Amino acid sequence: MRRFQAGLGLAAMMLTLGVAWAEGDPAAGQQLVMQGDGKGGAPCLACHGVDGAGNDAAGFPRLAGLDAGYLARQLRDYRDGRRTDPIMLPNAANLSDQQIDDVAAYYQGQSAQPTPAAADDSVLALGEKLVKQGDWDNYIAPCESCHGPDSQGVGSTFPALAGQHAGYLRKQLQAWQSGARSNDENQLMLAIAGRLNPQQIEAVAAYLSHQSIKGAGQ
Ligand code: HEC
Ligand code: HEC
Incomplete structure (x- = not known):
């Protein structure tokens, strides 16, 4: 019973801190980025790049270095219809929770340089x-x-x-x-x-x- 309560306390703490539940595997994530999900989703690199730098002119956001828990939540939101975008949706539609955690862990570990917009x-x-x-x-x-x-x-x-x-x-x-x-x-x-x-x-x-x-x- 005590262990159960400790578990609940930990779970509440993880929720408060927004800690991801599952550890993603960056190597499996990289495979998804390069080859797609095998269920019709395009390889992520086609738009976000293998390093996650994205592309300003084309409208593809940078993913490199973003927190894995944030990335995973956005991917679940696209998949489950809470966040909509006609270009991104088909790429998230068939991802499993494990694939989402893997690809999020992979992109969190990447680094990129900013591409500053021209401005006065x-x-x-x-x-x-x-x-x-x-x-x-x-x-x-x-x-x-x-x-x-x-x-x-x-x-x-x-x-x-x-x-x-x-x-x-x-x-x-x-x-x-x-x-x-x-x-x-x-x-x-x-x-x-x-x-x-x-x-x-x-x-x-x-x-x-x-x-x-x-x-x-x-
Ligand atoms: C055909 C181009 C394309 C492909 C392929 C693609 N994306 Fe995207 N992605 C986009 C676009 C465009 C957006 C911005 C959509 C919006 O404004 O909501 C986006 C947004 C995202 C976001 C939200 C970023 C944020 O800062 O909130 C994540 C996460 C993401 N994509 C992950 C992936 C992953 C992982 C894959 C591969 C499984 C993938 N994308 C494949 C075009 C693509
Ligand atoms: C009260 C807290 C709060 C303040 C102040 C705030 N934000 Fe945010 N912002 C958030 C949260 C929370 C999210 C994540 C939303 C989600 O999970 O969909 C977010 C997300 C964003 C995103 C989306 C990033 C992405 O990768 O898709 C942009 C852009 C953004 N904020 C811009 C701004 C700007 C610019 C300002 C100042 C003018 C600002 N925010 C001030 C809480 C805040």
């Missing part, structure tokens, strides 16, 4: 201010208050934004504004994104794309 200094300065200090007149909390120092992410809950492609960041913020993305059950981004004007979206996306990537797996 004044735009970058506005982005930096929003990320570090927020815009309290409009009830916008600093992005770093949740996404962590230098926007490197905090655990599985708050993904790293540093070095993510500007086009993808912009698209996600617009997706919360339009209601197209609503898979976070706590809806923490909904209010923030809703208060950003187009100029602010442009500025944070550009600024964050210039930030260097430390990586959750490093």
Whole structure:
């Protein structure tokens, strides 16, 4: 009985900390990245690259160095229909939980260099201010208050934004504004994104794309 209670305590702690349940196998993940899932899903490298660098112009996000628990949750959300995207959906539709944990572990361990978006200094300065200090007149909390120092992410809950492609960041913020993305059950981004004007979206996306990537797996 005591051991059972200790187990429950541990389970509650893991839930609070957002620790992934299963350990993924990065070697099995790499195979999936290179060969696909054998059930019709394209090899992930076709869009995200073998190193997870993604591609700004094509709209493929960087996955390298993102927390494995965050990546796994997003993959389950696509697979189970909580997050929708016509291009990504077919690639997640047939993944098993083990395959998801494997590929998440693999991409967490990769590293990538940022591909900074071209932007004027004044735009970058506005982005930096929003990320570090927020815009309290409009009830916008600093992005770093949740996404962590230098926007490197905090655990599985708050993904790293540093070095993510500007086009993808912009698209996600617009997706919360339009209601197209609503898979976070706590809806923490909904209010923030809703208060950003187009100029602010442009500025944070550009600024964050210039930030260097430390990586959750490093
Ligand atoms: C045909 C191109 C394509 C392929 C192949 C592909 N993806 Fe994606 N992926 C995308 C696009 C586009 C998005 C952004 C979709 C959106 O805006 O929601 C995305 C988003 C993601 C995200 C969300 C990232 C984040 O920061 O929230 C994860 C995780 C992901 N893909 C993993 C994978 C894995 C693992 C595979 C292989 C099993 C894969 N993708 C194959 C195009 C692709
Ligand atoms: C109150 C906490 C909080 C604040 C403040 C916050 N975020 Fe987030 N953000 C989150 C959470 C939680 C997620 C993960 C949502 C999910 O799991 O789907 C997230 C996800 C994101 C994503 C998606 C990343 C990806 O890989 O798909 C972007 C982009 C983002 N936030 C941008 C911002 C920007 C820009 C700001 C500042 C203007 C900001 N956030 C402020 C909590 C916050």
